[in-house]
Amino acid sequence: MKLASARFALFSLGQLLVLGGLALLPVVDLVFPSLQFAAPSRTVIVFAIMALGLNIVVGWTGLLNLGIAAFTALGAYAFGILTCEIYPFQVGFWWGVLLAGAFGAFAGWLLGAPTLRLRGDYLAIVTLGFGEIVQDALKNLEAVTKGTQGINPLPAPTLPGLQFSSETHVRWFYLYLAILAVVVFLCRNLEFSRLGRQWFAVREDELAARCMAIEPDKAKLKAFAAGAALAAVSGALGASLLSSTGEPGNYDFQVSILALCIVIVGGIGSITGVLIGSIVMVGLNVILLPLLTQTLQRNGIGSTGNVLTSPDNYKYLLFGLALVLMMRYRPDGIIQTRKATRK
Amino acid sequence: MTETEVFMQQVIYGLSNGMIIALVALGYTMVYGIVELINFAHGDVFTLGGFLTLTIVGALGAAAIIDPANLGDSSHWLLLFALVIGAGIFCGGLNVAIDRVVYKPLRRAPKLTQLVAAIGVSFILVNLALFWGGAPMEVFGGGNAAAASKDFPELLEGRNLLGEDSNVVLRLEDVSIFIITIPLMIALTVFVKATRLGRGMRATAQNPVAAKLMGIDTDRVIAATFMIGGFLGGAASVMWSLYNNTISFQMGFRAGMDAFTAAVLGGIGSMPGAMVGGVLIGLIRAMSDQYIETRWTNVVVFGVLILILIFRPSGLLGLKQREKV
Numbered sequence: 032m033k034l035a036s037a038r039f040a041l042f043s044l045g046q047l048l049v050l051g052g053l054a055l056l057p058v059v060d061l062v063f064p065s066l067q068f069a070a071p072s073r074t075v076i077v078f079a080i081m082a083l084g085l086n087i088v089v090g091w092t093g094l095l096n097l098g099i100a101a102f103t104a105l106g107a108y109a110f111g112i113l114t115c116e117i118y119p120f121q122v123g124f125w126w127g128v129l130l131a132g133a134f135g136a137f138a139g140w141l142l143g144a145p146t147l148r149l150r151g152d153y154l155a156i157v158t159l160g161f162g163e164i165v166q167d168a169l170k171n172l173e174a175v176t177k178g179t180q181g182i183n184p185l186p187a188p189t190l191p192g193l194q195f196s197s198e199t200h201v202r203w204f205y206l207y208l209a210i211l212a213v214v215v216f217l218c219r220n221l222e223f224s225r226l227g228r229q230w231f232a233v234r235e236d237e238l239a240a241r242c243m244a245i246e247p248d249k250a251k252l253k254a255f256a257a258g259a260a261l262a263a264v265s266g267a268l269g270a271s272l273l274s275s276t277g278e279p280g281n282y283d284f285q286v287s288i289l290a291l292c293i294v295i296v297g298g299i300g301s302i303t304g305v306l307i308g309s310i311v312m313v314g315l316n317v318i319l320l321p322l323l324t325q326t327l328q329r330n331g332i333g334s335t336g337n338v339l340t341s342p343d344n345y346k347y348l349l350f351g352l353a354l355v356l357m358m359r360y361r362p363d364g365i366i367q368t369r370k371a372t373r374k
Numbered sequence: 375m376t377e378t379e380v381f382m383q384q385v386i387y388g389l390s391n392g393m394i395i396a397l398v399a400l401g402y403t404m405v406y407g408i409v410e411l412i413n414f415a416h417g418d419v420f421t422l423g424g425f426l427t428l429t430i431v432g433a434l435g436a437a438a439i440i441d442p443a444n445l446g447d448s449s450h451w452l453l454l455f456a457l458v459i460g461a462g463i464f465c466g467g468l469n470v471a472i473d474r475v476v477y478k479p480l481r482r483a484p485k486l487t488q489l490v491a492a493i494g495v496s497f498i499l500v501n502l503a504l505f506w507g508g509a510p511m512e513v514f515g516g517g518n519a520a521a522a523s524k525d526f527p528e529l530l531e532g533r534n535l536l537g538e539d540s541n542v543v544l545r546l547e548d549v550s551i552f553i554i555t556i557p558l559m560i561a562l563t564v565f566v567k568a569t570r571l572g573r574g575m576r577a578t579a580q581n582p583v584a585a586k587l588m589g590i591d592t593d594r595v596i597a598a599t600f601m602i603g604g605f606l607g608g609a610a611s612v613m614w615s616l617y618n619n620t621i622s623f624q625m626g627f628r629a630g631m632d633a634f635t636a637a638v639l640g641g642i643g644s645m646p647g648a649m650v651g652g653v654l655i656g657l658i659r660a661m662s663d664q665y666i667e668t669r670w671t672n673v674v675v676f677g678v679l680i681l682i683l684i685f686r687p688s689g690l691l692g693l694k695q696r697e698k699v
Contacts, residue, residue, distance in 0.1 A: 097493075149683060159631075163672060164672075167670070167672050338507070344501070344505070351496070351497030352498060353494070355498065358494065359480065359491065362483065
C-alpha cells in the first residue's frame with residue numbers, strides 16, 4: 032500500500048492527462064467551427080464537480096446517495112438568493128459560490144446527522160426522498176424561490192480586467208476548468224489525508240474501522256457534508272452559466288442518476304475515472320445527442336414525429352443500460368481503483 | 375357540503391387509492407422479504423401494465439367500449455376482469471424475466487450493487503414506456519407526443535351509488551377496486567399460508583440456505599415471488615388507470631414511491647403490513663390533499679417515509695415475529 036507515501040501531491044498523471052485533454056477542447060472549435068464545443072463543455076465541468084462530490088460519498092465512503100441533485104439545487108438557489116439583484120445581499124460571484132458551498136455542507140450535515148446510522152439501502156431511499164422534498168419545496172415556496180420561474184438574472188464570474196459573457200465562452204470555459212483543477216487538487220489531497228483513509232476504512236469494514244479508533248458516524252457525516260458542498264458549488268457554477276437557477280424540476284432524480292452514472296461508469300472511487308465519466312456521459316448528453324439530432328433533422332429523419340428517430344428519446348435507455356451493464360460486468364467501473372488490487 | 379361530508383368523501387378517495395397502493399406495495403414487500411432487494415423497477419413494471427391495458431382497450435375498438443349508452447353492461451365487468459388478468463400475467467412475466475436476466479446473476483453481489491442495477495432496469499423500462507406511448511395508435515394520440523399523458527377511457531358507469539342527491543360520491547369505480555383487490559389479497563394470504571409453494575416462500579424468507587437444505591427449490595420460490603408481485607402490480611395498474619383516467623410513462627415513479635413508502639410504513643417484508651400501509655398512505659394522501667394542499671402532498675408522503683425509516687425502520691407491523699413472505 033502506497034497510501035502514506037503520497038501525502039501531498041499536485042495531480043496524478045491520469046488527472047493531468049484528462050485535464051489537459053479538456054483544455055484542448057476549444058481548439059477543436061478552431062478547426063471545426065460548426066461544432067461549438069466550448070459552450071456545452073462548461074456543462075461537462077459543472078457535472079464533473081458534482082460527480083466528484085458524489086464520488087466522495089459513494090466511491091470513497093461507500094454510501095449510496097440518490098439525492099445529490101438536491102444539494103446542487105440548494106447550491107444554485109443559495110447562489111441565486113445571495114447574488115441576484117432582486118434580493119438585498121448581492122455578494123457577487125465569488126462569495127456567492129463559496130457561501131453556496133458552505134450552505135451545501137450545512138445541508139448535507141443536517142440530512143446526514145439523523146440518517147447516517149441507517150442501513151445502506153434505506154439510506155439510499157432517504158436521500159432519494161430528500162431530493163424529491165427539496166424539489167417540491169423549492170417549487171412551492173414561491174415567495175422566496177420564485178417557483179417554476181427560477182431566480183434570475185444571476186451574475187457571470189468576475190475577474191479584474193476580464194469580462195465573462197456569452198460571447199467570451201472560451202474564456203469562461205478556461206475559468207471553470209481552473210476551478211475544476213482546484214477541486215481535483217483538493218480531492219486528491221483529501222483522498223490521501225487522514226480523513227480520506229478513514230473513509231476507505233469505513234467503506235471496507237465498519238467494524239474493523241471502529242477497532243482502529245475511527246468513529247464511522249463522524250467520518251460518514253464529514254463525507255456527506257464534503258460531497259454536498261461540492262454538489263452545491265457545481266449548482267452555483269451551473270446557475271451562473273445559465274444566469275438563472277432554472278426551475279426546480281431541473282434538479283430532479285434523473286440528474287442525481289446522471290451523476291451516479293458518471294461515478295459508476297468512470298470507476299467508483301477514482302478521480303481520473305470520474306473526470307472521464309463526466310466527459311463520456313455529459314458529453315453524450317449535451318454534445319453528442321444534440322449533434323445527432325441536428326444531423327438527423329438535416330437529413331429529414333428526426334422531424335417525422337416518430338418517437339424512435341429522435342436520439343433524445345434514448346437517454347433513459349442509455350443511463351439504464353450503463354448502470355445495469357456496469358453492475359453486471361465491471362462493478363468497479365472502467366478505471367479500476369486500488370480497491371481491487373489492495374485485496 | 376358539510377365538514378363531515380367532505381371528510382367522508384376524502385375517506386372514500388383515500389381507501390380506493392390506498393387499496394391500489396397496497397397491491398403495488400405487496401410486490402415490493404414480497405420481493406424484499408425473499409431476496410432483500412428493493413426492486414426499484416417495480417413501479418415501472420406497473421407503468422408498462424398501464425400501457426398494455428390502454429393498448430388492449432384501444433385494440434378492442436374504443437367506440438364500442440366508451441359509448442356511454444353501453445355503460446353498466448355486464449360485458450364491462452368481464453372486460454375489466456380480463457384486463458386485470460391480462461395485465462397481471464404480462465407484468466408477472468416481465469418481473470420474472472427481469473429477475474432472470476439482471477438480478478439473478480447479482481444475487482451474491484453487495485446490496486448496493488443490486489439496488490443500482492434495479493435503478494438501471496427502472497430507467498430502461500421508463501424508456502420502453504416512452505416508446506410505447508409513441509406507438510401510432512389512436513388511443514395514444516397517433517404517436518405525435520410520446521411523452522404526453524394518455525387519456526384512459528371510462529369503462530364503468532359514473533352514477534353515484536349513494537343516490538343522485540347525496541353530496542358524498544361513491545362510484546362503481548370505487549366499488550370495483552374493492553371487488554378486485556380484496557379477493558386478490560385473500561387469495562394471496564391463503565396461498566402463502568396453505569400451499570406447498572407458499573410454505574416454501576415463508577421458509578426461504580426466513581433462511582434461504584436452510585430452506586435449500588430442506589429440499590426447497592429456492593430458485594422456483596424466487597421466480598414465483600416475482601411472478602406474484604408482478605401480477606399484483608399489473609392488476610393495480612388496471613385499477614389505477616381506470617380510477618385516474620390517465621397514464622404517462624413516468625407514472626411508475628410516484629406510484630412506486632407511494633407503494634414503497636407503504637411497504638416500509640407497514641414493515642417491509644410483512645404482507646399484512648403492506649396492505650395496512652397502503653391504505654394508510656392512501657388516506658394520508660387524501661387528507662393532505664384536502665386539509666394541507668395538493669402541491670405539498672408528495673412532500674408529506676416522503677416526509678412520512680423518512681421519519682419512519684429514521685425512527686422505526688421495522689415499520690408498524692414489522693416487529694419481532696415478522697411474518698415475511
